[in-house]
Amino acid sequence: MENKPKMQLVMQIGSGYGLDQGAWRMPNADPAAYMNVDVQVELAKIAERGKIQMIFFADTPGLATDISNQPPQSPMDPIVLLTALARETDRIGLLTTISTTYNHPYNVARQLKALDVVSKGRIGVNFVTTSNPVAAMNFGENVPSRQERYERAHEFIQIVQALWGSWGEDALLLDVENGKFADVSKIQPVNMAGSYVQSRGPLPIPPSKQGQPVIFTAGGSEETLKILGRYGNGLYTNPYDRKTASVYREIFREGAKRFGRDPNEIKVFPGIIPSIAPTKEEALERRRQLDRKMDLRGRLQYLGSMIGIPLSYDQIDQPVPVEMLEHAFANPQDPRSDYALKLVKTGMPIRDVLAHGVINYHPVIVGTAEDVADFMEEWFVNGACDGFAIQPDVSFDGIRDFVDQVIPILQERGLFHEEYEGTTLREHMGIPYQYGSMEKPLTARNFQD
Ligand SMILES: Cc1cc2nc3c(=O)[nH]c(=O)nc-3n(C[C@H](O)[C@H](O)[C@H](O)COP(=O)(O)O)c2cc1C
Structure with missing residues (x-):
């Protein structure tokens, strides 16, 4: 039983309410939850108590829903939330979504690497290309074509990775006696120029405990597959049935091989929505x-x-x-x-x-904790996933009930670990240390000082 493969779990915290539009009106809910970071802190701590590998924030930079009768979906900048959570938690991984279309790689590389150091190696980033027109208008633009969004995403991620690696691993000297702070020969500009984004570097931040943040992406298209295969270690995805999930996971793993990667270093997390109560009724x-x-x-x-x-x-x-x-x-x-x-x-x-949740974004499991565990076991043992991105219908009690009721069943069945394997997100995910890019195909550019 001990040696059975173990699933990994991602807990979605979002704006603190839960997936369901009516969650903010439920008994014991805090209707103003998104302005109270203590709510997110409490939910993150519960997830950490359950040894969940990471918490996750989706993000769209724009008010994209009608909030006359429900809260906004990702109102607070997730970098700010993660900074608070990094100080309030010790072990759990912290994963946020970042749009490659509406950011600059230098800002993103800098913020995430700083957070990775602050959190002692617990950061992950879900790079998405964002096709929402409301987000585009906030940056004064139309949504770029799909081709442009993905070309930019490749350039963006390559520059981010190069910036992360631009401070040599042994460049920090801290030699007080001889007054040598750093070996600048090991801290070099990246000088990278694509057609959409360019950066000189270097980034003045040494490696974190896990080297650099873990890269995720979301979706299921051919383009997503290339992003995942070239740079990613995690995928958030949305299949509705087990067979489709299994077929897609195989495609993602094959895709990784095409880029010379070990498919076991790619973890696929379909979303699920547990709705738990003592009985099915x-x-x-x-x-x-x-x-x-x-x-x-x-x-x-x-x-x-x-x-x-x-x-x-x-x-x-x-x-x-x-x-x-x-x-x-x-x-x-x-x-x-x-x-x-x-x-x-x-x-x-x-x-x-x-x-029964037939119109929800992910499969809804309406039933007891046992029913939820059965569903997860069936998908996991049949190779449909490496774990799940859990999105409770209502966070206020849903995260607690999942941790207190479903996790013990999964542990009892040998499907979920009893303790964190290490202290960094890479250790939680069983993926190797990485520092810098795996490739540097962008054109070099000489920036003038
Ligand atoms: C499961 C899943 C989660 C996603 N999460 C986000 C998100 O948090 N923020 C965002 O801007 N886009 C998100 N996206 C959108 C993708 O970035 C992408 O724009 C969208 O899937 C459109 O597909 P295409 O880019 O292949 O045309 C998500 C997509 C999927 C499938």
Whole structure:
């Protein structure tokens, strides 16, 4: 049992509420949570108590949702949050999303390396290219084409890695006696110039305990695969079923090999949304309660399009009439449609179909802690993932319940570690120390002093 492969876990903390739009209105929730960093600190400490490998912040630099009836999604700059959390936690990894489209590599390299030193080697960065027009407008731009976004991302990451490595590993002398602070021959400019971003360097920061931050990316496209294969050690992804997840994980691993990488150094984390209660029925009631705190009209209409039947709001507490079911089909445009149709065909009320989370961004597991552990075990032992990015429906109690109820079951089954393997994020993930870039293909440029 001891030698069984162990899954790794990422806990999404976000703005402190949880994934569900109604989370801020739940009993015991702090409706102003995102302005109170103590909420994030408390949630991070609970995750650390559960020996979870890392916490994670998604991020979009812009107000992209209607906040008339729900909180904003990533309102606070995650670098600020991570700085606070680095001081309040000891072991847990700290992973944030950074847009390569709306930042400059020098700022990002500097902030993340500083944080990696401050946190004693616990930082990871999820590089995304951000296609949201609201974010683009905040920088006075239109969304660049996909090709431009990804060309820039490659240049961006190569420069960031080179800057991280620009301070030689043994350049710091601190020789008080002889007055020698650093060996400047080992601290050299990077002089890198791409078509989108350029930087001279060097960065005046020595290596952290893990060398430099761990690189992640998010998504599942061919372009994501190249970013992951060339530079990444982690992937946040969103498959809806186990078979698809397994096929994709194999593709990602093969992709890594193409770039001469060891596929075991690439960890794939699909998102899941646990909705935990003492019984399945209570878990479903928790979901219904959350749903009552939001307007379901849009979701109902969308469910109709998933099963090819127009649904009206008056029907929400009824099953889909049998005579209409004859015409139902699973819309091939949305991979979640099969599951939605299967639930509709059981004859449960439409409200309950929605309560099962058929329209959520990740699979929702509505049930007991045991049900959640079963789901995770099935995906993990069948090679669908290396672990999971957990996004509780409601953070206030969801993170605690996951840690106190699901983790002991996973440990009992030999599927999750009992203790951190080390102190750095790289040690938590079982990936090697890395310093600087693996390649330097950008054109050299001579910057004038
Ligand atoms: C699971 C997942 C998580 C993502 N998280 C973020 C995020 O936090 N911030 C962001 O700006 N974009 C995020 N993205 C968007 C991607 O960066 C990308 O722009 C999007 O998937 C569009 O695909 P394309 O870039 O391949 O056209 C995420 C995408 C996926 C699939």
